[in-house]
Amino acid sequence: MGENIAKNFDPKQTLNEIEDKFQMFQILNEDGVIVNEEANPNLSDEELVELMTRMVYTRILDQRSISLNRQGRLGFYAPTAGQEASQLASHYALEKEDWILPGYRDVPQIVWHGLPLWKAFLFSRGHFVGNQMPEGLNVLPPQIIIGAQYVQAAGVALGLKKRGAKNVAITYTGDGGSSQGDFYEGINFAGAFKAPAIFIVQNNQFAISTPREVQTSAKTIAQKGIAAGIASVLVDGMDPLAVYVATKDARDRAINGEGPSLIETMCYRYGPHTMSGDDPTRYRTSDIDNEWAAKDPIVRFRKYLEGKGLWSEQKETEVIELAKEEIKAAIKQADETPKQKVTDLISNMYEELPRNLEEQFKIYVEKESR
Amino acid sequence: MAQMTMIQAITDALRCELKDDENVLIFGEDVGVNGGVFRATEGLQKEFGVERVFDTPLAESGIGGLAIGLSLTGYRPVPEIQFFGFVFEVMDSISGQLARYRYRTGNTFNMPVTIRSPFGGGVHTPEMHSDSLEGLMAQQPGLKVVIPSTPYDAKGLLISSIRDNDPVIFLEHLKLYRSVREEVPEESYTIPLGKADVKREGTDLSIFAYGLMVHESLKAAEELEKEGYSVEVVDLRTVQPLDIETIIASVEKTNRAIVVQEAQKQAGIAANVVAEITERAILSLEAPVLRVAAPDTIYPFPQAENIWLPNYKDILETAKKVLTF
Numbered sequence: 001m002g003e004n005i006a007k008n009f010d011p012k013q014t015l016n017e018i019e020d021k022f023q024m025f026q027i028l029n030e031d032g033v034i035v036n037e038e039a040n041p042n043l044s045d046e047e048l049v050e051l052m053t054r055m056v057y058t059r060i061l062d063q064r065s066i067s068l069n070r071q072g073r074l075g076f077y078a079p080t081a082g083q084e085a086s087q088l089a090s091h092y093a094l095e096k097e098d099w100i101l102p103g104y105r106d107v108p109q110i111v112w113h114g115l116p117l118w119k120a121f122l123f124s125r126g127h128f129v130g131n132q133m134p135e136g137l138n139v140l141p142p143q144i145i146i147g148a149q150y151v152q153a154a155g156v157a158l159g160l161k162k163r164g165a166k167n168v169a170i171t172y173t174g175d176g177g178s179s180q181g182d183f184y185e186g187i188n189f190a191g192a193f194k195a196p197a198i199f200i201v202q203n204n205q206f207a208i209s210t211p212r213e214v215q216t217s218a219k220t221i222a223q224k225g226i227a228a229g230i231a232s233v234l235v236d237g238m239d240p241l242a243v244y245v246a247t248k249d250a251r252d253r254a255i256n257g258e259g260p261s262l263i264e265t266m267c268y269r270y271g272p273h274t275m276s277g278d279d280p281t282r283y284r285t286s287d288i289d290n291e292w293a294a295k296d297p298i299v300r301f302r303k304y305l306e307g308k309g310l311w312s313e314q315k316e317t318e319v320i321e322l323a324k325e326e327i328k329a330a331i332k333q334a335d336e337t338p339k340q341k342v343t344d345l346i347s348n349m350y351e352e353l354p355r356n357l358e359e360q361f362k363i364y365v366e367k368e369s370r
Numbered sequence: 371m372a373q374m375t376m377i378q379a380i381t382d383a384l385r386c387e388l389k390d391d392e393n394v395l396i397f398g399e400d401v402g403v404n405g406g407v408f409r410a411t412e413g414l415q416k417e418f419g420v421e422r423v424f425d426t427p428l429a430e431s432g433i434g435g436l437a438i439g440l441s442l443t444g445y446r447p448v449p450e451i452q453f454f455g456f457v458f459e460v461m462d463s464i465s466g467q468l469a470r471y472r473y474r475t476g477n478t479f480n481m482p483v484t485i486r487s488p489f490g491g492g493v494h495t496p497e498m499h500s501d502s503l504e505g506l507m508a509q510q511p512g513l514k515v516v517i518p519s520t521p522y523d524a525k526g527l528l529i530s531s532i533r534d535n536d537p538v539i540f541l542e543h544l545k546l547y548r549s550v551r552e553e554v555p556e557e558s559y560t561i562p563l564g565k566a567d568v569k570r571e572g573t574d575l576s577i578f579a580y581g582l583m584v585h586e587s588l589k590a591a592e593e594l595e596k597e598g599y600s601v602e603v604v605d606l607r608t609v610q611p612l613d614i615e616t617i618i619a620s621v622e623k624t625n626r627a628i629v630v631q632e633a634q635k636q637a638g639i640a641a642n643v644v645a646e647i648t649e650r651a652i653l654s655l656e657a658p659v660l661r662v663a664a665p666d667t668i669y670p671f672p673q674a675e676n677i678w679l680p681n682y683k684d685i686l687e688t689a690k691k692v693l694t695f
Contacts, residue, residue: 099442132476140442141474145466151432152467155439162421163443182462185432192427348473349512351480351535354564354611 019219027241032303055084058108060323069275074124078105079271085297086265089240093247099138101149101171110139117330146177150186157195168254170198176207187228196254204269209283225262237265238295268292374554377547379521383528386558396423398450434463454489455498468537469512484531490543494672501669502633507539508610514538515610519584526561543581566613572602576620579630580606590685609639625656635663657695
């Protein structure tokens with residue numbers, strides 16, 4: 001009897017068949033060579049240069065942010081080096097009116113969407129002005145509760161669908177975040193409502209010290225999309241062209257009413273988890289660091305663009321200098337922002353202050369006038 | 371005017387708001403074609419369409435996230451949590467997210483969300499259906515917490531809650547859904563949030579209560595009247611923020627007070643009322659302010675509700691302690 005059952009019913013085989021289908025999507029290899037010409041997005045020269053410019057700029061932003069953090073001139077900071085393709089090429093596929101629901105490591109995306117750099121620095125320091133979004137900028141402040149951005153993205157996407165907008169909600173989490181309940185609820189809700197959402201999992205191999213293998217026995221995180229019945233893909237997250245194409249494709253399908261997508265970008269963070277005392281040498285070997293250093297998205301994209309005569313050392317130096325200048329100016333502007341007062345914090349709680357806060361407001365106005 | 375139960379008054383308020391504001395959306399588990407497990411949304415999907423009143427997957431946290439996302443795109447969500455005991459699944463979406471959005475974005479984004487949810491004992495529900503958890507909500511800055519005890523209050527308070535541009539938790543007592551009937555205007559009207567209501571005037575003792583305990587307090591007040599005591603019953607109606615003016619004015623008149631809640635003594639919001647009174651009116655007090663509350667155990671197994679839940683007899687007993695202190 002057991003044999004008969006096994007003939008018609010082999011759950012393990014089903015799993016293996018499904019997992020085998022999730023092959024890594026890549027366009028540009030580590031040497032900067034196009035290995036999948038068919039999928040090449042054929043971005044214009046200007047677009048290619050713009051994407052490279054943003055990636056280089058963001059690498060510098062990371063280096064400067066780490067240094068400013070060490071000097072005590074920035075507060076909370078989650079390093080981004082290594083994830084430029086994953087973060088910026090996915091963002092590059094978006095339109096201005098699209099909504100971004102970032103995680104705590106996803107500051108670069110909202111900066112390139114339009115958040116002034118000095119405000120991003122105020123977010124790091126812990127000042128409410130950093131989270132005051134300019135009028136019409138469809139981004140939320142970086143989300144600290146891992147997974148919360150996913151359920152909220154389903155809601156934003158449903159709202160866009162109801163409004164008849166040809167726009168999407170995009171959100172990001174990490175490999176560890178894919179273990180959260182809200183991760184699953186978010187993709188499942190968006191799927192059930194056929195809402196225009198793009199869910200990106202930046203699988204940077206570690207959730208603080210916990211390697212990705214400890215999160216799940218699933219071979220890929222992309223395959224988790226199957227549980228929600230949504231389109232899913234595993235992408236080389238160190239390849240800007242592949243990330244761009246996967247996101248653009250997900251966006252096109254979303255605005256055509258075909259529902260959400262889950263994109264796993266296989267990438268790496270070269271730095272620590274955050275600058276709040278994490279020491280990656282406790283859990284990462286130099287072997288794995290070296291392995292991923294060889295896959296650096298900037299190195300491979302540089303090679304590709306140099307091959308096309310679109311990039312040079314001089315051009316890169318110009319971008320680096322510009323970044324350093326703008327970062328300096330942004331820090332200065334952050335420094336010049338007036339200090340927060342308790343009355344500011346009270347004023348931002350409700351449209352109309354309830355009685356208890358009205359009373360406390362008066363007490364603090366008096367204290368602040370002393 | 372029409373005679374309405376509380377559940378009818380709630381449906382009526384929802385209908386008024388769906389009609390008045392095209393951004394109002396009602397959603398939750400079984401609130402659509404089914405009309406809600408208590409018929410609170412009966413007929414609304416039929417009248418306003420599936421775009422305005424719709425069912426969701428069975429996941430409270432997702433429902434909370436949906437409300438947040440819909441607010442960001444300009445809607446006025448009125449989600450339902452089927453029973454408030456299930457709030458633990460959505461604590462982050464409510465306390466960690468909804469309540470904080472205006473503040474965390476420095477007034478850039480706000481959450482005009484009203485979460486409706488039934489709670490309350492006395493109807494032998496299974497586990498985690500009847501727990502009084504308003505105390506958890508009342509401790510979260512950024513929320514308002516409303517608990518009506520009559521059909522008239524329920525309609526006016528719900529309309530105000532929906533129109534409020536900040537999140538409101540609107541808790542509906544299961545035992546009150548159909549046990550009280552009264553005249554309710556058919557047109558729209560509002561009752562300000564944060565305003566208590568003196569349900570019975572008196573001069574010897576103030577009873578502060580909310581939810582089902584308002585009715586138990588009124589019953590106790592009648593008994594006390596037979597013994598010659600004049601008792602004032604104040605229905606808090608909003609448990610956060612408290613209507614300090616009405617509370618203090620009552621205490622200053624009667625000089626004696628008790629606070630009555632259905633929640634366990636270590637929960638609810640009674641301790642907060644006592645603290646406010648002692649901070650603001652201690653010189654008016656002839657006796658300590660005592661509390662009537664449930665024992666500090668987990669909510670009882672259904673068959674033990676009648677020995678566990680506070681009722682008018684407990685109120686009488688505590689009232690007399692204070693009156694004869």
